[in-house]
Amino acid sequence: MSGMSFAPLQNDRFLRACLRQATDYTPLWLMRQAGRYLPEYRATRAKAGSFMGLATNVDYATEVTLQPLDRYDLDAAILFSDILTVPDAMGLGLSFALGEGPKFEKVVRDEAAVNALAVPDMNKLRYVFDAVTSIRKALNGRVPLIGFSGSPWTLACYMVEGAGSDDYRLVKTLMYSRPDLMHRILAVNADAVAAYLNAQIEAGAQAVMVFDSWGGVMADGCFQEFSLAYTARVLAQLHRTHQGAVIPRIVFTKGGGLWLEEMGHLDCDALGLDWTVNLGRARAQVGAHKALQGNLDPNVLFASPEQVSEQARRVLDSFGTPHQGEGQGPTHIFNLGHGISQHTPPEHVSALVETVHAHSRAMRQAVKR
Amino acid sequence: MSGMSFAPLQNDRFLRACLRQATDYTPLWLMRQAGRYLPEYRATRAKAGSFMGLATNVDYATEVTLQPLDRYDLDAAILFSDILTVPDAMGLGLSFALGEGPKFEKVVRDEAAVNALAVPDMNKLRYVFDAVTSIRKALNGRVPLIGFSGSPWTLACYMVEGAGSDDYRLVKTLMYSRPDLMHRILAVNADAVAAYLNAQIEAGAQAVMVFDSWGGVMADGCFQEFSLAYTARVLAQLHRTHQGAVIPRIVFTKGGGLWLEEMGHLDCDALGLDWTVNLGRARAQVGAHKALQGNLDPNVLFASPEQVSEQARRVLDSFGTPHQGEGQGPTHIFNLGHGISQHTPPEHVSALVETVHAHSRAMRQAVKR
Numbered sequence A, B: 001m002s003g004m005s006f007a008p009l010q011n012d013r014f015l016r017a018c019l020r021q022a023t024d025y026t027p028l029w030l031m032r033q034a035g036r037y038l039p040e041y042r043a044t045r046a047k048a049g050s051f052m053g054l055a056t057n058v059d060y061a062t063e064v065t066l067q068p069l070d071r072y073d074l075d076a077a078i079l080f081s082d083i084l085t086v087p088d089a090m091g092l093g094l095s096f097a098l099g100e101g102p103k104f105e106k107v108v109r110d111e112a113a114v115n116a117l118a119v120p121d122m123n124k125l126r127y128v129f130d131a132v133t134s135i136r137k138a139l140n141g142r143v144p145l146i147g148f149s150g151s152p153w154t155l156a157c158y159m160v161e162g163a164g165s166d167d168y169r170l171v172k173t174l175m176y177s178r179p180d181l182m183h184r185i186l187a188v189n190a191d192a193v194a195a196y197l198n199a200q201i202e203a204g205a206q207a208v209m210v211f212d213s214w215g216g217v218m219a220d221g222c223f224q225e226f227s228l229a230y231t232a233r234v235l236a237q238l239h240r241t242h243q244g245a246v247i248p249r250i251v252f253t254k255g256g257g258l259w260l261e262e263m264g265h266l267d268c269d270a271l272g273l274d275w276t277v278n279l280g281r282a283r284a285q286v287g288a289h290k291a292l293q294g295n296l297d298p299n300v301l302f303a304s305p306e307q308v309s310e311q312a313r314r315v316l317d318s319f320g321t322p323h324q325g326e327g328q329g330p331t332h333i334f335n336l337g338h339g340i341s342q343h344t345p346p347e348h349v350s351a352l353v354e355t356v357h358a359h360s361r362a363m364r365q366a367v368k369r
Helices: A013-018 A039-048 A051-055 A058-071 A085-092 A111-115 A122-139 A152-161 A169-177 A179-203 A222-237 A257-263 A279-286 A298-302 A305-319 A346-368 B013-018 B039-048 B051-055 B058-071 B085-092 B111-115 B122-139 B152-161 B169-177 B179-203 B222-237 B257-263 B279-286 B298-302 B305-319 B346-368
Strands: A094-096 A102-104 A145-150 A207-212 A249-253 A270-272 A291-296 A332-336 B094-096 B102-104 B145-150 B207-212 B249-253 B270-272 B291-296 B332-336
Touching: A013 A207, A013 A332, A039 A051, A039 A058, A051 A058, A051 A094, A058 A122, A058 A346, A085 A094, A085 A102, A085 A122, A085 A145, A085 A152, A085 A179, A102 A152, A111 A179, A122 A145, A122 A179, A145 A152, A145 A179, A152 A169, A152 A179, A152 A207, A152 A222, A169 A179, A169 B298, A169 B305, A179 A207, A179 A222, A207 A222, A222 A249, A222 A257, A249 A257, A257 A279, A257 B257, A279 A291, A279 A305, A291 A305, A298 A305, A298 A346, A298 B169, A305 A332, A305 A346, A305 B169, A332 A346, B013 B207, B013 B332, B039 B051, B039 B058, B051 B058, B051 B094, B058 B122, B058 B346, B085 B094, B085 B102, B085 B122, B085 B145, B085 B152, B085 B179, B102 B152, B111 B179, B122 B145, B122 B179, B145 B152, B145 B179, B152 B169, B152 B179, B152 B207, B152 B222, B169 B179, B179 B207, B179 B222, B207 B222, B222 B249, B222 B257, B249 B257, B257 B279, B279 B291, B279 B305, B291 B305, B298 B305, B298 B346, B305 B332, B305 B346, B332 B346
Parallel strands: A145 A207, A207 A249, A249 A270, A270 A291, A291 A332, B145 B207, B207 B249, B249 B270, B270 B291, B291 B332
Antiparallel strands: A094 A102, B094 B102
16 A cells, blocks of 8 residues: 555645645635536436445446536545445445435444444445545546545444434433443544544545534533544544645534634644634634634525625635735635535536635735735 | 403512522423423323314413423423414414424415515414413413514524425525515514514513524524524514513524624523533623523433433533622523423423422522522
């Protein structure tokens, strides 16, 4: 693995912005950018037969990862996979019924099931690492490749509930009534996620992101104890560099805006933010330590292209002009505040990408003048 | 109406705490306290045939409102009704399928439907006002009665979506693409909600609460423009007093913790908070202007009674000892951060009520010593 070499990177804006270094415009990528809103994705998905059929086939995963880059001038690619591959490798049996969310065959709700959990053999996730290497080769240096995983808490939500939930009753019942079992699940998850992300880095991922999609459903106090602490445990184990390159680490907690100050102390490079957060305030709170990524409401993309542009400019303006010049300073990576909707008109995404690049260039030049 | 007279109030702790006056313990009530987790509620519901059958029958509505007070030593009653009665009176046709959420027969998605909206004749909501008077009489001064409505934005969510939603795609599409239409819906809703709450006050409600259940799904900036501004428009029209008594006004925005400072400027007496908010921080932010209501995670009630008590004490301690003595100061009304779950074991609620009263008395005495 250590002998692997890839083409040199042509667009390093995303990596630079993650590391709080200046760029000539604000780099942009979109959560779930390879997905159902693209007709070419739906065509590949139909060939693959199922979501897991798509995610576990290296050629298909490579193909769909690159599709949005062929349409739009995006500044990063993200591995096509799912946040729940790790519990699947633990033997819980992940599947996706058509038009529905993820579902596990087995659930973890009692002491016996918790005690049976262990960090899975990473060979069971070989298909992911092979996809990373294949995508990195196919990118041929166009933009950097982001690897990712669900956070320990978010994985636990699905492992206990067995599927998505409205109220998180089962996972919270376990958390409040058997905190000892919940801590054991989270410790296994954290070590598994760390091993998984490190293997992605070794396979070619140039940045990694932890999706704490359900961190925001917890009570104050519980979030710190059951989510943040285990995200920190993941971060502490991650490779800082690989083959001489720094590997930026991004943490995204949906609904975590109230805990931004605490997240500012995480040992990571960037924080993802959802649309409820004011980027100007967030910059004042944590911009001295972390790059900020976000945070357009994905529903904006259902408005007209002119309105999409207006809202994108508002997001850029709310952050303000990023750091320019040498050294480190406050930087912004443009993204949505959550995954792009499958109902999004693809041509509206073009308006977004063009506006973000043009307006963020103009902001920098206005300051220089 | 003005000639109506009711029995004198025996327990005014809830009203005093709303007005930031000292009480000997922290008053407590629970959102959705009259509901499906109680077997006696399910029995009445079965007799009524449907949710709306229950809500529109004065005797049944009175019966279920008082049920939790007979079981638990609660410090307030809340009208048994739904947050969506106003759009139902606008002619949209509200119904509740068994085991499902609310549904409207007609939806408001285009200019013609928006232009057809008007503040409904309050006589269509007579069943609500009759229930208020009947409940107030039946309470016979035991505890105060709270009236309520959905907020203008929350009503609009259901009016446009036609039902609950995962992503609020339709209502946000209208908001981003036709803000003019959204503003018109919200203006009508605000005036209707104000008339509705005033009629509840005239019928005997001793406090009123605006439920902005879906305010927290909006982007920063949009929340202020499309929710907060219309909640303020409601508040500006409300009766301040009725028959010589001050009528406290409570605003609860689920997921609104990030906008607490802005909500601190609302012309109301108390703010409801969900469990993501740290009560100590909230007190520091807005406790000089507003009483705070909340915020135990309803899922805590699935843990053992001992664990319920422990978590309840944590919530009380996070607020700290409330104001004591003369005049006004920071006060706390204990509640859940959202409605109680239908799966809650009723005996766990007893543990909660006893702990809140006992521990909050002890906190006050510890300070005096």
